[in-house]
Amino acid sequence: MIPSLRLRSRLSLLVAVAALFVSTLPGTALAQQYRLSAPPSGNNQHAIVTQYIGLVRVTVDYNSPNVTSPTGEDRTGKIWGQLVPYGTPKSDFGLLEPMPWRGGANEGTTIEFSHDVVLEGKPVAAGKYGVHFIPDAQEWTLILSKNSWQWGSYFYREADDALRVKVKPTKSEFRQWLTYEFLERKPTSTLCAMMWENLRVPIKIEVPNLNDYYVGQMRKELQGEIGFAWENWQNAANFCLQNNINLEEALRWADYSINATFVGQANFRTLSTKGQILAKLGKQKQADSLMNLAINQPTASAMDLHTYARSLQAQGRKQDAMKIFELNAQRNPKDWVPQWGLARGYSALGEYSKALKAAEKALTLNPDEGNKSNIQKGIEKLKAGKDVN
Helix, strand or coil: CCCCHHHHHHHHHHHHHHHHHHHCCCCCHHHHHCCCCCCCHHHCEEEEEEEEECCEEEEEEEEECECECCCCCECCCCCECCCECCCCCECCCCCCCECCECCCCCCCCEEEECCCEEECCEEECCEEEEEEEECCCCCEEEEEECCCCCCCCCCCCHHHEEEEEEECCEEEEEEEEEEEEEEEEECCEEEEEEEEEEEEEEEEEECCCHHHHHHHHHHHHCCCHHHHCHHHHHHHHHHHHHHCCCHHHHHHHHHHHHHCCCCCCCCHHHHHHHHHHHHHCCCHHHHHHHHHHHHCCCCCCHHHHHHHHHHHHHCCCHHHHHHHHHHHHHHCCCCHHHHHHHHHHHHHCCCHHHHHHHHHHHHHCCCCHHHHHHHHHHHHHHHCCCCCC
Protein backbone atom coordinates (compact mmCIF):
# COMPACT_ATOMS: atom_id res chain seq x y z
CA MET A 1 0.00 0.00 0.00
CA ILE A 2 1.31 3.45 -0.87
CA PRO A 3 1.22 5.78 2.19
CA SER A 4 -0.99 8.83 1.93
CA LEU A 5 0.60 12.27 1.45
CA ARG A 6 -0.22 13.16 5.07
CA LEU A 7 1.32 9.92 6.34
CA ARG A 8 4.44 10.40 4.23
CA SER A 9 4.85 13.92 5.64
CA ARG A 10 4.60 12.56 9.18
CA LEU A 11 7.16 9.84 8.42
CA SER A 12 9.56 12.42 6.96
CA LEU A 13 9.19 14.56 10.08
CA LEU A 14 9.90 11.57 12.35
CA VAL A 15 13.02 10.71 10.35
CA ALA A 16 14.25 14.33 10.58
CA VAL A 17 13.63 14.44 14.34
CA ALA A 18 15.43 11.13 14.81
CA ALA A 19 18.40 12.38 12.79
CA LEU A 20 18.52 15.58 14.82
CA PHE A 21 18.41 13.57 18.06
CA VAL A 22 21.31 11.38 16.96
CA SER A 23 23.36 14.34 15.75
CA THR A 24 23.01 16.15 19.08
CA LEU A 25 24.17 13.30 21.27
CA PRO A 26 27.16 14.24 23.51
CA GLY A 27 30.47 14.05 21.67
CA THR A 28 29.05 14.58 18.20
CA ALA A 29 30.33 17.25 15.82
CA LEU A 30 27.07 19.18 15.94
CA ALA A 31 27.09 19.23 19.73
CA GLN A 32 30.58 20.70 19.65
CA GLN A 33 29.57 23.29 17.08
CA TYR A 34 26.52 24.39 19.06
CA ARG A 35 27.81 23.88 22.57
CA LEU A 36 26.06 25.39 25.56
CA SER A 37 27.45 28.69 26.84
CA ALA A 38 29.24 28.27 30.16
CA PRO A 39 31.82 30.16 32.25
CA PRO A 40 35.42 29.85 30.98
CA SER A 41 37.54 27.07 32.44
CA GLY A 42 39.25 28.25 35.62
CA ASN A 43 37.48 31.61 35.23
CA ASN A 44 40.27 32.64 32.83
CA GLN A 45 38.38 35.37 31.05
CA HIS A 46 38.67 35.82 27.31
CA ALA A 47 40.16 39.17 26.19
CA ILE A 48 40.95 40.88 22.91
CA VAL A 49 43.03 44.06 22.53
CA THR A 50 43.61 45.96 19.28
CA GLN A 51 46.01 48.80 18.53
CA TYR A 52 46.45 50.66 15.25
CA ILE A 53 49.74 51.94 13.88
CA GLY A 54 48.29 54.26 11.28
CA LEU A 55 46.48 51.91 8.88
CA VAL A 56 48.06 48.82 10.41
CA ARG A 57 45.88 46.87 12.84
CA VAL A 58 47.46 44.66 15.52
CA THR A 59 45.15 42.38 17.53
CA VAL A 60 46.05 40.08 20.43
CA ASP A 61 43.46 37.47 21.41
CA TYR A 62 44.09 35.66 24.70
CA ASN A 63 42.64 34.17 27.89
CA SER A 64 43.65 35.83 31.14
CA PRO A 65 44.65 33.78 34.20
CA ASN A 66 44.60 35.19 37.76
CA VAL A 67 47.49 35.26 40.24
CA THR A 68 44.94 33.92 42.72
CA SER A 69 44.10 30.31 41.86
CA PRO A 70 40.52 29.11 41.30
CA THR A 71 40.66 27.63 44.83
CA GLY A 72 41.67 30.96 46.37
CA GLU A 73 45.40 30.35 46.78
CA ASP A 74 47.63 33.44 46.44
CA ARG A 75 50.31 32.40 43.96
CA THR A 76 52.40 35.58 44.16
CA GLY A 77 56.06 34.59 43.83
CA LYS A 78 55.07 31.17 42.48
CA ILE A 79 54.20 32.12 38.89
CA TRP A 80 57.50 32.28 37.03
CA GLY A 81 59.57 29.12 37.08
CA GLN A 82 56.80 27.23 38.90
CA LEU A 83 53.24 27.62 37.61
CA VAL A 84 54.83 28.73 34.33
CA PRO A 85 57.95 26.55 34.13
CA TYR A 86 61.17 27.77 32.63
CA GLY A 87 62.24 26.09 29.41
CA THR A 88 60.06 23.62 27.49
CA PRO A 89 58.55 20.95 29.76
CA LYS A 90 57.23 17.78 28.12
CA SER A 91 53.57 17.90 27.20
CA ASP A 92 51.19 15.41 28.84
CA PHE A 93 48.67 15.85 26.02
CA GLY A 94 48.68 16.34 22.26
CA LEU A 95 52.07 15.56 20.73
CA LEU A 96 53.57 14.54 24.12
CA GLU A 97 56.75 16.50 23.29
CA PRO A 98 58.59 19.44 24.89
CA MET A 99 56.46 22.53 24.42
CA PRO A 100 56.65 26.31 25.00
CA TRP A 101 54.13 28.29 27.05
CA ARG A 102 50.96 29.57 25.36
CA GLY A 103 51.29 33.12 26.76
CA GLY A 104 47.95 32.89 28.52
CA ALA A 105 45.40 30.27 29.58
CA ASN A 106 42.93 27.90 27.93
CA GLU A 107 42.87 28.31 24.12
CA GLY A 108 46.03 29.43 22.37
CA THR A 109 47.02 33.10 22.36
CA THR A 110 47.10 34.68 18.90
CA ILE A 111 48.37 37.90 17.35
CA GLU A 112 47.15 39.20 14.00
CA PHE A 113 48.64 41.86 11.71
CA SER A 114 46.63 43.47 8.93
CA HIS A 115 49.81 44.38 7.04
CA ASP A 116 53.45 43.30 7.00
CA VAL A 117 55.34 44.54 10.07
CA VAL A 118 58.76 44.35 11.68
CA LEU A 119 58.74 42.63 15.08
CA GLU A 120 61.86 42.98 17.22
CA GLY A 121 63.82 43.83 14.08
CA LYS A 122 62.55 40.83 12.09
CA PRO A 123 60.04 41.00 9.18
CA VAL A 124 56.65 39.36 9.74
CA ALA A 125 54.10 38.95 6.96
CA ALA A 126 50.50 40.02 7.43
CA GLY A 127 48.40 37.28 8.97
CA LYS A 128 47.38 35.54 12.18
CA TYR A 129 49.88 33.66 14.33
CA GLY A 130 49.90 31.53 17.45
CA VAL A 131 51.92 33.16 20.26
CA HIS A 132 54.27 31.05 22.38
CA PHE A 133 57.07 31.82 24.82
CA ILE A 134 60.02 29.92 26.21
CA PRO A 135 60.45 31.64 29.60
CA ASP A 136 63.77 31.91 31.42
CA ALA A 137 65.01 33.80 34.45
CA GLN A 138 67.05 36.22 32.29
CA GLU A 139 65.89 36.05 28.68
CA TRP A 140 62.75 34.77 26.95
CA THR A 141 62.19 33.42 23.46
CA LEU A 142 59.11 34.69 21.64
CA ILE A 143 57.72 32.37 18.99
CA LEU A 144 55.12 33.14 16.36
CA SER A 145 53.65 29.97 14.89
CA LYS A 146 51.86 29.60 11.57
CA ASN A 147 49.48 27.31 13.48
CA SER A 148 47.09 29.83 15.01
CA TRP A 149 44.19 27.46 15.71
CA GLN A 150 45.66 24.92 18.15
CA TRP A 151 44.44 24.68 21.74
CA GLY A 152 47.23 25.91 24.03
CA SER A 153 50.70 24.73 22.99
CA TYR A 154 49.96 21.01 23.04
CA PHE A 155 50.34 20.62 19.28
CA TYR A 156 53.25 23.01 18.87
CA ARG A 157 55.77 22.03 16.18
CA GLU A 158 58.98 23.94 15.58
CA ALA A 159 58.48 23.33 11.86
CA ASP A 160 55.51 25.72 12.02
CA ASP A 161 57.61 28.61 13.36
CA ALA A 162 57.21 31.87 11.46
CA LEU A 163 59.47 33.78 13.85
CA ARG A 164 61.76 33.24 16.83
CA VAL A 165 63.31 36.21 18.64
CA LYS A 166 64.84 36.88 22.03
CA VAL A 167 63.05 39.36 24.32
CA LYS A 168 64.11 40.73 27.69
CA PRO A 169 61.66 40.51 30.60
CA THR A 170 61.63 43.40 33.07
CA LYS A 171 60.14 44.08 36.49
CA SER A 172 56.70 45.63 36.40
CA GLU A 173 53.97 46.95 38.64
CA PHE A 174 51.82 44.14 40.00
CA ARG A 175 49.14 42.75 37.68
CA GLN A 176 46.52 40.45 39.19
CA TRP A 177 45.39 39.17 35.79
CA LEU A 178 47.60 38.42 32.82
CA THR A 179 47.23 41.33 30.41
CA TYR A 180 48.49 42.35 26.99
CA GLU A 181 48.80 46.12 26.63
CA PHE A 182 50.21 48.57 24.11
CA LEU A 183 52.46 50.78 26.23
CA GLU A 184 54.00 53.00 23.53
CA ARG A 185 52.04 54.36 20.60
CA LYS A 186 54.14 56.22 18.06
CA PRO A 187 53.32 57.12 14.44
CA THR A 188 55.21 54.13 13.02
CA SER A 189 55.66 51.79 15.99
CA THR A 190 54.18 50.45 19.20
CA LEU A 191 55.37 48.45 22.20
CA CYS A 192 53.13 45.51 23.07
CA ALA A 193 53.75 43.95 26.48
CA MET A 194 52.58 40.78 28.18
CA MET A 195 52.24 41.58 31.90
CA TRP A 196 51.41 39.32 34.80
CA GLU A 197 52.25 39.37 38.48
CA ASN A 198 55.48 41.42 38.71
CA LEU A 199 56.83 40.74 35.23
CA ARG A 200 56.61 42.49 31.89
CA VAL A 201 57.70 41.09 28.51
CA PRO A 202 57.88 43.92 25.93
CA ILE A 203 57.62 43.33 22.18
CA LYS A 204 58.56 46.10 19.72
CA ILE A 205 56.38 46.27 16.57
CA GLU A 206 57.35 48.68 13.79
CA VAL A 207 55.97 49.71 10.40
CA PRO A 208 58.90 51.48 8.69
CA ASN A 209 57.10 51.72 5.34
CA LEU A 210 53.80 53.03 6.71
CA ASN A 211 53.54 55.82 4.11
CA ASP A 212 53.67 53.20 1.35
CA TYR A 213 50.60 51.57 2.90
CA TYR A 214 48.82 54.94 2.93
CA VAL A 215 49.66 55.48 -0.73
CA GLY A 216 48.39 51.99 -1.57
CA GLN A 217 45.15 52.62 0.29
CA MET A 218 44.68 56.00 -1.40
CA ARG A 219 45.30 54.42 -4.79
CA LYS A 220 42.58 51.88 -4.05
CA GLU A 221 40.09 54.39 -2.65
CA LEU A 222 40.46 56.81 -5.55
CA GLN A 223 39.05 54.12 -7.84
CA GLY A 224 35.73 54.29 -5.99
CA GLU A 225 33.24 56.96 -4.99
CA ILE A 226 35.95 59.01 -3.29
CA GLY A 227 37.47 59.63 -6.72
CA PHE A 228 34.56 61.85 -7.73
CA ALA A 229 35.90 64.81 -5.73
CA TRP A 230 38.88 66.86 -6.83
CA GLU A 231 39.81 67.43 -3.17
CA ASN A 232 40.67 63.76 -2.73
CA TRP A 233 42.95 63.66 -5.76
CA GLN A 234 44.67 66.84 -4.55
CA ASN A 235 45.00 65.53 -1.00
CA ALA A 236 46.53 62.26 -2.22
CA ALA A 237 48.99 64.14 -4.42
CA ASN A 238 49.85 66.52 -1.59
CA PHE A 239 50.47 63.60 0.81
CA CYS A 240 53.08 62.27 -1.59
CA LEU A 241 54.54 65.76 -2.03
CA GLN A 242 54.89 66.36 1.71
CA ASN A 243 56.47 62.94 2.27
CA ASN A 244 58.59 63.03 -0.93
CA ILE A 245 57.35 59.65 -2.15
CA ASN A 246 55.61 58.28 -5.26
CA LEU A 247 56.07 61.62 -7.04
CA GLU A 248 55.49 60.42 -10.62
CA GLU A 249 52.09 58.98 -9.76
CA ALA A 250 51.39 61.99 -7.52
CA LEU A 251 51.92 64.23 -10.54
CA ARG A 252 49.21 62.30 -12.41
CA TRP A 253 46.90 62.60 -9.41
CA ALA A 254 47.55 66.34 -9.24
CA ASP A 255 46.82 66.71 -12.94
CA TYR A 256 43.60 64.72 -12.50
CA SER A 257 42.51 67.08 -9.72
CA ILE A 258 42.79 69.94 -12.24
CA ASN A 259 41.70 68.45 -15.54
CA ALA A 260 39.62 65.30 -15.00
CA THR A 261 36.19 65.30 -16.67
CA PHE A 262 33.39 66.07 -14.17
CA VAL A 263 35.98 66.19 -11.36
CA GLY A 264 38.88 68.53 -12.09
CA GLN A 265 39.02 72.09 -10.86
CA ALA A 266 41.74 74.65 -11.43
CA ASN A 267 42.26 76.53 -8.16
CA PHE A 268 45.15 77.54 -5.98
CA ARG A 269 45.31 74.21 -4.14
CA THR A 270 45.28 72.02 -7.23
CA LEU A 271 47.60 74.16 -9.33
CA SER A 272 50.10 74.82 -6.55
CA THR A 273 50.25 71.14 -5.61
CA LYS A 274 51.07 70.17 -9.16
CA GLY A 275 53.57 73.03 -9.40
CA GLN A 276 55.40 71.93 -6.25
CA ILE A 277 55.55 68.34 -7.44
CA LEU A 278 57.05 69.50 -10.75
CA ALA A 279 59.67 71.42 -8.78
CA LYS A 280 60.49 68.30 -6.73
CA LEU A 281 60.94 66.41 -9.99
CA GLY A 282 63.43 69.02 -11.21
CA LYS A 283 61.07 70.66 -13.70
CA GLN A 284 61.46 74.17 -12.31
CA LYS A 285 60.44 76.13 -15.42
CA GLN A 286 57.13 74.25 -15.67
CA ALA A 287 56.68 74.59 -11.90
CA ASP A 288 57.13 78.38 -11.97
CA SER A 289 54.70 78.73 -14.86
CA LEU A 290 52.05 76.75 -13.01
CA MET A 291 52.64 78.63 -9.76
CA ASN A 292 52.13 81.90 -11.63
CA LEU A 293 48.69 80.62 -12.63
CA ALA A 294 48.01 79.49 -9.06
CA ILE A 295 48.77 82.81 -7.36
CA ASN A 296 46.45 84.60 -9.77
CA GLN A 297 43.50 82.39 -8.95
CA PRO A 298 40.62 84.07 -7.04
CA THR A 299 40.87 81.18 -4.59
CA ALA A 300 44.40 82.18 -3.50
CA SER A 301 44.08 83.46 0.08
CA ALA A 302 46.45 85.70 1.97
CA MET A 303 47.77 82.67 3.87
CA ASP A 304 48.20 80.72 0.60
CA LEU A 305 50.40 83.44 -0.86
CA HIS A 306 52.30 83.83 2.41
CA THR A 307 53.02 80.11 2.61
CA TYR A 308 54.19 80.01 -1.00
CA ALA A 309 56.52 82.96 -0.43
CA ARG A 310 57.94 81.26 2.66
CA SER A 311 58.62 78.12 0.63
CA LEU A 312 60.56 80.24 -1.88
CA GLN A 313 62.60 81.65 0.98
CA ALA A 314 63.36 78.10 2.13
CA GLN A 315 64.70 77.41 -1.39
CA GLY A 316 67.00 80.45 -1.11
CA ARG A 317 64.95 82.42 -3.67
CA LYS A 318 64.72 85.58 -1.55
CA GLN A 319 63.94 88.05 -4.36
CA ASP A 320 61.20 85.81 -5.81
CA ALA A 321 59.74 85.46 -2.32
CA MET A 322 59.77 89.23 -1.88
CA LYS A 323 57.68 89.69 -5.02
CA ILE A 324 55.00 87.37 -3.62
CA PHE A 325 55.05 89.09 -0.21
CA GLU A 326 54.52 92.44 -1.98
CA LEU A 327 51.72 91.04 -4.15
CA ASN A 328 50.02 89.69 -1.05
CA ALA A 329 50.19 93.06 0.71
CA GLN A 330 48.70 94.81 -2.32
CA ARG A 331 45.78 92.38 -2.51
CA ASN A 332 45.08 92.16 1.22
CA PRO A 333 45.97 95.56 2.77
CA LYS A 334 43.80 95.06 5.89
CA ASP A 335 45.17 91.63 6.80
CA TRP A 336 48.09 91.32 9.27
CA VAL A 337 49.52 88.21 7.51
CA PRO A 338 50.83 90.05 4.38
CA GLN A 339 52.44 92.75 6.55
CA TRP A 340 54.22 90.15 8.62
CA GLY A 341 55.26 88.53 5.34
CA LEU A 342 56.76 91.83 4.22
CA ALA A 343 58.66 91.98 7.51
CA ARG A 344 60.08 88.53 6.88
CA GLY A 345 60.88 89.35 3.25
CA TYR A 346 62.70 92.61 4.02
CA SER A 347 64.48 91.02 6.97
CA ALA A 348 65.82 88.20 4.79
CA LEU A 349 67.25 90.86 2.45
CA GLY A 350 68.86 92.71 5.37
CA GLU A 351 66.53 95.75 5.09
CA TYR A 352 65.69 95.88 8.79
CA SER A 353 64.16 99.37 8.88
CA LYS A 354 61.57 98.42 6.25
CA ALA A 355 61.02 95.11 8.00
CA LEU A 356 60.43 96.89 11.33
CA LYS A 357 57.88 99.24 9.78
CA ALA A 358 55.96 96.31 8.26
CA ALA A 359 56.06 94.34 11.53
CA GLU A 360 54.71 97.29 13.52
CA LYS A 361 51.89 97.69 11.00
CA ALA A 362 51.09 93.97 11.27
CA LEU A 363 50.74 94.45 15.03
CA THR A 364 48.06 97.12 14.51
CA LEU A 365 45.92 94.80 12.34
CA ASN A 366 44.71 92.62 15.23
CA PRO A 367 46.59 89.31 14.95
CA ASP A 368 45.51 86.56 17.34
CA GLU A 369 47.29 86.37 20.69
CA GLY A 370 49.74 83.68 19.65
CA ASN A 371 50.88 85.50 16.51
CA LYS A 372 50.79 88.85 18.30
CA SER A 373 53.37 87.54 20.75
CA ASN A 374 55.47 86.20 17.87
CA ILE A 375 55.36 89.56 16.06
CA GLN A 376 56.35 91.42 19.24
CA LYS A 377 59.38 89.16 19.60
CA GLY A 378 60.19 89.82 15.94
CA ILE A 379 60.01 93.57 16.51
CA GLU A 380 62.52 93.29 19.36
CA LYS A 381 64.89 91.36 17.11
CA LEU A 382 64.58 93.88 14.29
CA LYS A 383 65.27 96.74 16.67
CA ALA A 384 68.44 94.88 17.65
CA GLY A 385 69.40 94.46 13.98
CA LYS A 386 68.65 90.73 13.88
CA ASP A 387 66.89 88.66 11.21
CA VAL A 388 63.40 87.41 12.18
CA ASN A 389 63.42 84.38 9.86
